Amino acid sequence: MHLPVLLEESLEYLKVEPGKTYLDATAGGGGHLSVIAKGAGESSTVIGLDRDVHVIDQLKIRQGLGDLSSNIRLFHSNFSDIKGVLEENGIGTISGGILADLGVSSMQIDNAERGFSFQQDGPLDMRMDTTSSLSAHTIVNEFSEKEIADIIFNYGEDRHARAIAKAILRNRPIDSTAQLASIVTKSLGRFQGKNSKYNKNPATRTFQAIRMAVNEELLSLEKFLEEATSCLEPGARLVVITFHSLEDRMVKQFFRTKSLQCICPPRHPVCTCNTRRALQILTKKPIVASSQEIDFNSRARSAKLRAAEKLDDSNQLDHP
Numbered sequence: 001m002h003l004p005v006l007l008e009e010s011l012e013y014l015k016v017e018p019g020k021t022y023l024d025a026t027a028g029g030g031g032h033l034s035v036i037a038k039g040a041g042e043s044s045t046v047i048g049l050d051r052d053v054h055v056i057d058q059l060k061i062r063q064g065l066g067d068l069s070s071n072i073r074l075f076h077s078n079f080s081d082i083k084g085v086l087e088e089n090g091i092g093t094i095s096g097g098i099l100a101d102l103g104v105s106s107m108q109i110d111n112a113e114r115g116f117s118f119q120q121d122g123p124l125d126m127r128m129d130t131t132s133s134l135s136a137h138t139i140v141n142e143f144s145e146k147e148i149a150d151i152i153f154n155y156g157e158d159r160h161a162r163a164i165a166k167a168i169l170r171n172r173p174i175d176s177t178a179q180l181a182s183i184v185t186k187s188l189g190r191f192q193g194k195n196s197k198y199n200k201n202p203a204t205r206t207f208q209a210i211r212m213a214v215n216e217e218l219l220s221l222e223k224f225l226e227e228a229t230s231c232l233e234p235g236a237r238l239v240v241i242t243f244h245s246l247e248d249r250m251v252k253q254f255f256r257t258k259s260l261q262c263i264c265p266p267r268h269p270v271c272t273c274n275t276r277r278a279l280q281i282l283t284k285k286p287i288v289a290s291s292q293e294i295d296f297n298s299r300a301r302s303a304k305l306r307a308a309e310k311l312d313d314s315n316q317l318d319h320p
């Protein structure tokens with residue numbers, strides 16, 4: 001069971017209304033998707049994507065049982081290929097909005113066989129798309145010490161990345177999530193004093209980093225933001241929910257750049273870039289969960305929602 005985060009806020013910023021086309025790029029447990037489909041009604045087209053084929057299979061079963069609206073079209077795909085999916089299936093552009101609720105679902109984390117969790121023992125896998133070839137096992141057992149340290153430092157933002165990578169190399173082969181978690185925890189033993197930054201389990205950052213590398217999460221997000229923006233019709237909205245600072249920074253920066261009229265260097269005497277504003281930012285600051293939602297769903301604690309609306313040519317300002 002996956003509890004959708006910031007559900008009301010997502011619907012409000014997507015401005016769900018009948019007759020329009022909506023796309024949920026991260027269908028997961030169908031929480032947001034089913035409510036969007038209900039709000040948009042039978043006259044709308046609602047599309048659900050997920051890169052995890054098991055997620056799409058489950059949603060199709062639920063649809064067959066009548067638990068999920070029949071006007072939802074489901075596709076197994078990375079959201080970085082959103083344009084291709086729409087083109088191949090003759091759907092065209094999105095008139096209502098696109099939602100992405102990033103990361104993994106509770107169903108994926110709770111299934112030990114998928115290898116996402118350090119709290120349950122399972123194989124070192126962490127692939128969202130089980131048809132792809134790179135798994136956590138390959139990274140942990142075959143990558144160099146420097147490559148592993150870079151992954152943990154860049155994606156986990158753990159300043160003890162080198163010590164962890166050294167310990168991983170010393171203990172190879174490593175086959176299970178419990179084994180990896182224990183190696184990471186032991187390697188950090190001497191850094192876990194009273195003033196330690198490790199208020200969560202010390203393996204959290206390493207697991208997050210390896211998962212991000214296995215699934216090339218930032219690369220997918222970067223491509224998605226660009227493609228999703230180009231698929232929106234003027235007035236349609238893009239809503240993104242992130243769970244850590246690297247993703248949030250990327251979304252914030254992307255929205256900012258796309259909302260600018262001119263991207264010439266500051267000292268440029270005249271504008272030569274001819275940039276067109278593609279987006280109007282709707283959330284100056286990210287929307288976060290209420291304390292009631294966090295009490296009910298601890299996963300909502302780190303969620304940040306940002307939204308923007310696609311602009312048309314009449315929204316362009318004069319170039320400076």
Ligand SMILES: C[S@@+](CC[C@H](N)C(=O)[O-])C[C@H]1O[C@@H](n2cnc3c(N)ncnc32)[C@H](O)[C@@H]1O
Pocket residue numbers: 002003004005025026027028029030031032033049050051052055077078079080101102103104105106128220221
């Ligand atoms: C947090 S869950 C979404 C939960 C969903 N909003 C709900 O309410 O049930 C994230 C989902 O996004 C999927 N996902 C993550 N990255 C993706 C990508 N690049 N392309 C498509 N799906 C992705 C995961 O497989 C997972 O099922």
